[in-house]
Amino acid sequence: MLFLALWGRLAWLQLYQGEELAGEAIALRTRQIDIREYPRGEILDRNGLPLTDATLTTALYVMPDEMLKETPGAVSRTGLKDGTKLEELSSRVAECLNRRNPSSIKRSLIKAGTNGAAAVRVASDLSGEETNRIKRSELPGLLVAPAIKRYGEDGLAVHLLGYVGEGDSFRGMAGLEKTHDGLLREAQSAPRLVSLQDARGMAIKGSPPRLMTPASPSLNSVVLTIDKRVQQTVEKAMNSRVGKGAVVVMDVRSKEILAMASRPLYNPYTVEQTIKSDRNGSLNNRALMAYPPGSLFKLLVAVAALEEGVVKTDETFSCTGQYRFNDQVAISCWKKEGHGAIRFADAFAQSCNSVFIETGLRLGRERLEGYVKRVHLDNEDIGGFNYGSSGSGVLIDGGPAAQGNASIGQQGVMLSPLQLCSLVATIADHGRWGQPSLVSYTVDSHGQRKYYAKGETQQVIKRETAETVQGLMVKTVRQGTGVNAAPLEVAAAGKTGTGQTGNLGRDQKEILNSWFAGYFPAEKPHWAVVVLVEESRSGAQDAAPVFKNIAEEMVKTLGVNENN
Numbered sequence: 001m002l003f004l005a006l007w008g009r010l011a012w013l014q015l016y017q018g019e020e021l022a023g024e025a026i027a028l029r030t031r032q033i034d035i036r037e038y039p040r041g042e043i044l045d046r047n048g049l050p051l052t053d054a055t056l057t058t059a060l061y062v063m064p065d066e067m068l069k070e071t072p073g074a075v076s077r078t079g080l081k082d083g084t085k086l087e088e089l090s091s092r093v094a095e096c097l098n099r100r101n102p103s104s105i106k107r108s109l110i111k112a113g114t115n116g117a118a119a120v121r122v123a124s125d126l127s128g129e130e131t132n133r134i135k136r137s138e139l140p141g142l143l144v145a146p147a148i149k150r151y152g153e154d155g156l157a158v159h160l161l162g163y164v165g166e167g168d169s170f171r172g173m174a175g176l177e178k179t180h181d182g183l184l185r186e187a188q189s190a191p192r193l194v195s196l197q198d199a200r201g202m203a204i205k206g207s208p209p210r211l212m213t214p215a216s217p218s219l220n221s222v223v224l225t226i227d228k229r230v231q232q233t234v235e236k237a238m239n240s241r242v243g244k245g246a247v248v249v250m251d252v253r254s255k256e257i258l259a260m261a262s263r264p265l266y267n268p269y270t271v272e273q274t275i276k277s278d279r280n281g282s283l284n285n286r287a288l289m290a291y292p293p294g295s296l297f298k299l300l301v302a303v304a305a306l307e308e309g310v311v312k313t314d315e316t317f318s319c320t321g322q323y324r325f326n327d328q329v330a331i332s333c334w335k336k337e338g339h340g341a342i343r344f345a346d347a348f349a350q351s352c353n354s355v356f357i358e359t360g361l362r363l364g365r366e367r368l369e370g371y372v373k374r375v376h377l378d379n380e381d382i383g384g385f386n387y388g389s390s391g392s393g394v395l396i397d398g399g400p401a402a403q404g405n406a407s408i409g410q411q412g413v414m415l416s417p418l419q420l421c422s423l424v425a426t427i428a429d430h431g432r433w434g435q436p437s438l439v440s441y442t443v444d445s446h447g448q449r450k451y452y453a454k455g456e457t458q459q460v461i462k463r464e465t466a467e468t469v470q471g472l473m474v475k476t477v478r479q480g481t482g483v484n485a486a487p488l489e490v491a492a493a494g495k496t497g498t499g500q501t502g503n504l505g506r507d508q509k510e511i512l513n514s515w516f517a518g519y520f521p522a523e524k525p526h527w528a529v530v531v532l533v534e535e536s537r538s539g540a541q542d543a544a545p546v547f548k549n550i551a552e553e554m555v556k557t558l559g560v561n562e563n564n
Contacts, residue, residue, distance in 0.1 A: 033119045037150045041187035041220030045228040058126040059147035061119045067141030096133045155265040159285040163268035187220035225256035233553040234259040244534035246286035248421040252525045255434035262286040290392035290414035294499035297409030304371035310362040313345040319354040348472040349480030360407025384439020384452040421530040428525035431466035432457040485544035487551040494518020496539030516543035
């Protein structure tokens with residue numbers, strides 16, 4: 001009976017508790033170091049490519065146990081706060097590094113001692129010189145090993161991702177980091193360095209740490225509709241041509257956001273300094289901010305006028321260089337000498353103000369504002385992303401002059417690049433609107449996926465109306481103000497715009513914002529793109545070439561076929 005009891009106990013330990021006990025034994029003989037910069041889950045693009053935690057750097061870790069045990073006269077963990085040797089140790093570590101503060105190293109050691117951490121990272125982005133100096137120092141308890149940085153140095157999608165606050169909580173403070181903070185902070189599985197320890201708890205010499213990756217790296221992650229390739233294409237184009245502004249790229253049919261970028265960039269590691277000294281609004285995501293859209297609003301005016309039958313594309317108007325309301329009030333056309341007798345289709349392609357003021361007056365304020373609601377142009381919702389209100393909207397004052405100004409996208413009209421991109425996608429999709437989406441799904445700590453429902457698309461304008469406006473947009477790129485936007489590989493359609501800000505620059509000239517909104521390929525639309533360039537000359541000169549560059553690179557990268 002005794003042997004049966006012993007065999008039963010042995011079977012219980014081996015068969016039922018074996019895995020748990022083996023794990024505990026390994027834990028006693030190993031030291032594990034989380035090499036992530038912040039203990040948070042990943043944010044991935046639509047293809048599973050990481051937008052966070054994608055950059056490896058060389059870092060210095062200090063292992064307090066080894067340092068304290070191997071250093072004569074050093075203090076124990078329980079006496080870290082009072083140890084006189086701690087100052088000397090911190091200074092010796094700092095001597096190995098360039099421009100490192102000994103006091104910050106001391107604080108890190110005290111913190112590690114207090115919370116019982118096996119290792120603490122005291123420096124990242126080590127140079128080769130620093131690495132060699134550390135090795136020559138022969139200080140105990142120092143380990144040069146990889147670290148995973150949360151954000152890349154190129155600032156890719158930084159306004160979209162947001163940033164993490166300083167301190168111990170690593171809380172998301174902006175962007176997707178803030179929207180999905182609860183999920184991302186619950187992440188447990190992570191790449192770790194594992195080193196073997198002897199009976200004293202010291203690293204075994206000659207046995208370098210091994211990098212262990214989790215079996216399920218995608219837990220507690222957020223998967224976006226963003227395509228990293230498109231995002232990189234957009235940001236590369238902006239780096240050379242857009243000092244201030246924004247670009248949004250959407251899939252015409254799915255209404256998924258494929259790229260969203262803003263300029264100027266900011267460094268997510270130095271947000272406090274940026275807040276104190278920045279005067280360019282670098283932290284603002286301009287893709288979600290409201291601006292006067294200028295002539296891009298003529299897209300909506302054209303849709304409403306054609307849908308209501310108040311104009312025909314072959315109707316002829318007269319432009320004398322200004323639209324005069326009375327002897328005291330007039331609004332100029334961008335072409336000072338006027339366009340003369342001009343058909344509506346040509347007025348759209350040439351962006352004639354006079355024709356669109358008259359068209360807007362024919363529609364009237366109520367019908368124009370009604371079409372803003374009808375095509376959801378004032379909608380600010382994004383699937384899977386909360387960012388608050390941008391202050392956008394269309395509110396037209398009474399009186400002919402106010403209505404005329406609104407008809408050319410000025411007084412009372414404030415829209416964001418994303419809202420305008422949604423309008424372009426609606427036109428390109430033959431009059432069907434759907435809510436823009438940014439997050440495809442999230443994965444929790446149990447591997448369960450939560451998909452963000454995409455509402456059914458709605459036919460908000462007649463297919464015939466949308467296709468007529470498509471033809472006007474094609475004409476604009478082929479022979480109108482948008483010729484500088486024409487890609488080499490495919491045909492495109494679009495509309496230029498120049499928005500007045502009402503502010504004067506140093507030269508006492510009014511500061512203008514330029515726009516281009518379009519889609520491609522023209523024959524079978526796949527992608528809608530809106531470009532905003534602040535403090536520029538005109539949509540034709542500054543925004544259209546950015547669209548062209550993005551379209552050409554996207555065609556090279558993604559190709560054009562039925563599945564795009």
